[in-house]
Amino acid sequence: MYGKATETAVRAFQEQRSLPVDGVCGPITWSAVVEAGYRLGDRLLYDRRPMLRGDDVARLQRRLDELGFDPRRVDGIFGPDTRTALEDFQRNAGLVCDAVCGPETLSTLERLGRVAGTAAQPGSVAAMREEERLRCAPRTLTGRRVAVGHTGDLDALAAAVARSLRDAGAVVVPLQHPDESVQATAANDADADAYIGLATVGGAAGRTADGPSDRPGCTVAHYAGHGYESPGGRRLAGLISAALAAVLGSEGCAAQGMNLPILRETRMPAVVCRMGPPSTVVQRSGAIARAVSAAVGDWARAPFDDPGAP
Numbered sequence: 538m539y540g541k542a543t544e545t546a547v548r549a550f551q552e553q554r555s556l557p558v559d560g561v562c563g564p565i566t567w568s569a570v571v572e573a574g575y576r577l578g579d580r581l582l583y584d585r586r587p588m589l590r591g592d593d594v595a596r597l598q599r600r601l602d603e604l605g606f607d608p609r610r611v612d613g614i615f616g617p618d619t620r621t622a623l624e625d626f627q628r629n630a631g632l633v634c635d636a637v638c639g640p641e642t643l644s645t646l647e648r649l650g651r652v653a654g655t656a657a658q659p660g661s662v663a664a665m666r667e668e669e670r671l672r673c674a675p676r677t678l679t680g681r682r683v684a685v686g687h688t689g690d691l692d693a694l695a696a697a698v699a700r701s702l703r704d705a706g707a708v709v710v711p712l713q714h715p716d717e718s719v720q721a722t723a724a725n726d727a728d729a730d731a732y733i734g735l736a737t738v739g740g741a742a743g744r745t746a747d748g749p750s751d752r753p754g755c756t757v758a759h760y761a762g763h764g765y766e767s768p769g770g771r772r773l774a775g776l777i778s779a780a781l782a783a784v785l786g787s788e789g790c791a792a793q794g795m796n797l798p799i800l801r802e803t804r805m806p807a808v809v810c811r812m813g814p815p816s817t818v819v820q821r822s823g824a825i826a827r828a829v830s831a832a833v834g835d836w837a838r839a840p841f842d843d844p845g846a847p
Contacts (some may be wrong), residue, residue, distance in 0.1 A: 550570070550573075551566055554569050554762065555762050555794055557795070565797070569796070571591075572590050572592055573592050574592075575592050575593040579593055581637055582597055584619070590615070594614060594615045594619070595611055597615075598619055598763075600650055601623060605662075606622040606626045607622055610767065611763045612763065612765070612801050620636045623636050624636045626646070630649070667768050667806075671769050678702075678705050678833060678834045679705075680706065681837055682708045682727060682730050683702050683710065684727060684731070685698050685709055685710070685735070686712035686720040687712075687713060687735040687736065689714070689715055690737070691735045691736070693822055694822045694825065696711075697822050697825070698733065698735065698825070698830065707830075710729055712724060717797075717802075718802055720734075722802075724803050724805065729805050731773060731806050731836070732805055733777075733810065733829060734807070734808065736810065736812070752788075753786045753812075755785050755791075756792075756811045757792045757809070757810050757811075758774065758793055758809045758811070759774035759795070759808050760795070762795075762801060763796075766794050768841040769805075769836075770807055771794065771842070772806075772836060772842055773836045774792040778792040780829065780831055781828055783828065784821055784824045785812060785825075
C-alpha cells in the first residue's frame with residue numbers, strides 16, 4: 538500500500554538524489570530508483586543505443602576521472618565521452634581495447650584506484666576540467682551558441698529571450714519539444730555553449746508548505762548529481778536567479794543543483810528556469826527576457842566562480 542511511510546521514503550530518496558521532492562513516484566523518480574539498483578560489476582558496460590544508465594556507470598566514470606581519463610562529467614550515462622575515456626584507460630593499462638567494462642577491466646580499475654588512493658575526492662577532477670574548458674572559451678557573448686528550450690507552452694517568452702540574446706550578439710538555437718531528451722540531443726548536436734530551459738509553475742517556485750502559491754517567484758536549476766556539480770551551470774544559475782529576482786521578487790527566487798534529465802543529458806552548462814505564476818510570467822515576459830539575456834552575458838564574461846579572479 539502506498540501510504541505515509543512509503544511517501545516519506547520516496548521524499549527522502551528524491552532529496553538524496555537531487556530530484557523534485559513531491560512524494561510522487563513519477564517517471565523521473567522511478568527511473569532513478571531503477572538506476573540506483575545497479576552496482577559496478579553487475580553487468581557489462583559499453584556504448585549502445587539506448588545508452589546504459591545507472592549508478593554503476595557513474596561509479597565507472599568517477600574511477601576513470603580520478604585516474605586521469607576524462608569522461609567529461611559524472612552523470613551515470615554511458616555515452617561517447619565515457620567510451621573514449623574507457624578506451625584510453627584500457628590502452629594505457631595494456632588491456633584489450635574493446636571499450637567494454639568487463640571483469641578484467643573492472644579488476645584493473647579497482648586495483649589502480651586503490652594504489653593511487655584517489656577515491657577521497659569524487660568528481661573534483663571533472664569539475665576542474667570543466668572549469669578549464671570554460672577558462673579557454675571566449676569571454677564574450679558575441680558568436681556564442683545559446684540553446685533556448687521549452688516544452689511547447691512558452692512560445693512568446695522563448696521568442697522574447699531569443700530576440701534579446703540575438704540583440705546581444707549570441708547565436709540562438711531555438712528548441713521546442715515535449716520530450717526534453719529530444720531537446721538535449723538537439724542542443725548537443727548544435728554544439729551549444731549553454732542551454733536555457735524555460736518552464737512555468739505556481740508562484741514562489743511552485744508551492745509553499747500550505748499548498749500552491751500565487752506569489753511571483755522562480756527556481757533556477759543546474760546539474761548536480763552522482764557526486765558531481767557543473768561549475769559552469771552553477772554560475773549561470775546563480776546569475777539568472779539574481780537577475781530574475783529583480784523582476785519576480787527576491788524572496789521567491791533561488792538557484793539549486795538538481796538531477797533533472799534535461800540538465801543531465803546536455804553536454805554544456807545548462808539551467809532550467811521554473812517561473813510563476815504563469816499570469817505574471819506572461820505580463821513580465823519582456824523584462825524576464827532582458828534579465829535572462831543580461832545574465833547570460835555576465836556568465837560569458839565570467840563563466841564559473843573563480844576565487845583567484847581579481
